[in-house]
Amino acid sequence: MDEDQVMxxxxxxxxxxxxxxxxxxxxxxxxxxxxxxxxxxxxxKPLGVQQKNIVVTCNYVAREKGVSKLMLVAxxxxxxxxxxxVNGEDLARYRVVSDRVTDLLQSRxxxxxxxxxxxxxxxxxxxxxxxxxPTAQVAGHVYGDLVREEEExxxxxxxxxxxxxxxxxxxxxxMREAIREEVGLTTCAGVSFNKMLAKLVGSQHKPNQQTTLxxxxxxxxxxxxxxxxxxxxxxxxxxxxxxxxxxxxxxxDLQQAGLDTLTTIFGNRDRASVVQKLAFGxxxxxxxxxxxxKSLGIEDAVKGVNCAQDAEAKIExxxxxxxxxxxxxxxxxxPGTVRLTVRKWDKATKEARRESRQAAMPALPPLHSETFRxxxxxKMMPLLKELFAKMVPxxxxxxxxxxxxxxxxxxxxxxxKGSISSFLQPVAKKARLDATGVEASTSxxxxxxxxxxxxxxxxxxxxxxxxxxxxxxxxxxxxxxxxAKKKCTINDYFGKKK
DNA sequence: AAGCCCCAG
DNA sequence: CATTCTGGGGCTT
Numbered sequence: 473m474d475e476d477q478v479m480x481x482x483x484x485x486x487x488x489x490x491x492x493x494x495x496x497x498x499x500x501x502x503x504x505x506x507x508x509x510x511x512x513x514x515x516x517k518p519l520g521v522q523q524k525n526i527v528v529t530c531n532y533v534a535r536e537k538g539v540s541k542l543m544l545v546a547x548x549x550x551x552x553x554x555x556x557x558v559n560g561e562d563l564a565r566y567r568v569v570s571d572r573v574t575d576l577l578q579s580r581x582x583x584x585x586x587x588x589x590x591x592x593x594x595x596x597x598x599x600x601x602x603x604x605x606p607t608a609q610v611a612g613h614v615y616g617d618l619v620r621e622e623e624e625x626x627x628x629x630x631x632x633x634x635x636x637x638x639x640x641x642x643x644x645x646x647m648r649e650a651i652r653e654e655v656g657l658t659t660c661a662g663v664s665f666n667k668m669l670a671k672l673v674g675s676q677h678k679p680n681q682q683t684t685l686x687x688x689x690x691x692x693x694x695x696x697x698x699x700x701x702x703x704x705x706x707x708x709x710x711x712x713x714x715x716x717x718x719x720x721x722x723x724x725d726l727q728q729a730g731l732d733t734l735t736t737i738f739g740n741r742d743r744a745s746v747v748q749k750l751a752f753g754x755x756x757x758x759x760x761x762x763x764x765x766k767s768l769g770i771e772d773a774v775k776g777v778n779c780a781q782d783a784e785a786k787i788e789x790x791x792x793x794x795x796x797x798x799x800x801x802x803x804x805x806x807p808g809t810v811r812l813t814v815r816k817w818d819k820a821t822k823e824a825r826r827e828s829r830q831a832a833m834p835a836l837p838p839l840h841s842e843t844f845r846x847x848x849x850x851k852m853m854p855l856l857k858e859l860f861a862k863m864v865p866x867x868x869x870x871x872x873x874x875x876x877x878x879x880x881x882x883x884x885x886x887x888x889k890g891s892i893s894s895f896l897q898p899v900a901k902k903a904r905l906d907a908t909g910v911e912a913s914t915s916x917x918x919x920x921x922x923x924x925x926x927x928x929x930x931x932x933x934x935x936x937x938x939x940x941x942x943x944x945x946x947x948x949x950x951x952x953x954x955x956a957k958k959k960c961t962i963n964d965y966f967g968k969k970k
Numbered sequence: 971a972a973g974c975c976c977c978a979g
Numbered sequence: 980c981a982t983t984c985t986g987g988g989g990c991t992t
Binding site for chain 3: 589817824
């Protein structure tokens with residue numbers, strides 16, 4: 473196939489051009505790395521992280537023996553007899569490490585940090601890049617490996633993005649060093665002018681490496697991707713099946729399909745347009761700061777649950793764990809809604825399908841009271857039983873394969889007399905005035921800048937918790953003055969623009 | 971707002 | 980029979 477001339481349809485132009493600089497950071501085999509971090513004896517041994525009967529991920533020692541993601545345990549053991557397996561069904565410990573990575577990026581590099589799962593972050597470093605000296609060399613790999621030749625042929629981009637991604641690659645390097653030093657994880661990074669391309673190019677060299685894409689190499693990257701249309705982030709199973717039924721399976725097919733064809737396939741012009749743009753590497757979606765989680769849930773794949781009593785026992789156990797998670801999260805918010813999810817095996821259609829029902833949460837006792845867990849459970853269980861009955865009527869026979877409980881619709885606690893706002897508000901006002909942002913970085917517990925450490929230490933433990941929770945909230949919602957300054961810590965590594 | 975579908979790792 | 984255990988967003992009602 474001839475690929476020198478790829479015609480880009482006129483409806484596929486980007487409104488942002490190459491103006492942004494985006495870094496995608498991806499932790500290598502994340503769960504396995506966290507396990508090795510917590511138990512260093514595992515390093516050097518083939519390690520798999522197990523959920524139910526599946527190895528969900530494994531370290532690179534195991535990969536050398538042929539173990540891969542989402543492989544059945546039996547198969548993995550066969551390939552790698554010495555495989556060490558650890559249980560990874562509870563994600564709480566992974567979430568703690570994941571938060572450390574996101575917090576580091578957000579406090580030191582850019583307020584625009586978007587999480588994707590537990591192991592990936594997009595960072596929009598456009599502002600930081602503007603302030604850098606324009607003489608940077610590329611750190612790490614360059615996609616395409618033809619930089620010098622191509623530049624000599626005059627194929628480089630004249631909008632300035634070549635320079636920007638070079639600086640971006642230096643920033644990415646510093647990010648990865650900081651994550652390695654301060655969190656203990658190796659990562660990969662991709663640098664480009666939009667999210668999709670940053671993510672795609674970052675996976676070109678793994679593990680513990682980084683790759684930068686110049687805009688004039690984007691087409692080459694796209695055509696080189698294996699796996700047809702599925703290689704595009706945002707085109708999943710359903711959409712690729714739809715495309716295939718419309719005669720489109722390769723990325724080249726997709727690029728050649730007209731907007732009308734795609735609209736017919738998807739039955740939706742907006743959808744079609746987004747997909748068409750993605751096929752040409754056009755992605756104007758912003759890096760959207762993730763902020764605090766919008767839901768908190770747990771679920772458990774089950775087998776042999778076929779009576780209400782069994783199910784309710786499981787639901788109670790799950791709810792207890794979920795309340796523990798809520799307590800641990802402790803960012804001061806309480807859920808407004810509970811949702812119960814079941815997955816049923818439908819033998820008529822021979823498919824598993826999920827159903828859920830939700831209800832308003834009853835008022836809960838104070839988060840840290842002794843009886844919080846027990847009395848919350850007591851209030852929730854009747855509700856959950858009702859929800860369960862809506863989906864699984866008593867009479868019918870059923871075969872459940874999964875149960876899940878989730879909190880959503882979080883709201884901040886109402887501020888009362890002894891609450892956080894009455895304490896912080898006046899102090900915060902004073903602090904805003906003389907906030908210099910210089911802030912010698914605290915080595916241990918991070919306090920809000922307006923809170924004096926001695927005052928803090930004298931407070932009751934519960935109030936300390938509230939302050940820390942509130943500070944965490946503010947960091948994720950407001951671009952605080954401190955942070956705006958702190959972004960520039962990268963100056964330690966690079967000179968400022970003259 | 972409720973519930974389903976699709977996406978992601 | 981089923982890849983696990985999550986979490987976000989969009990569409991339809």
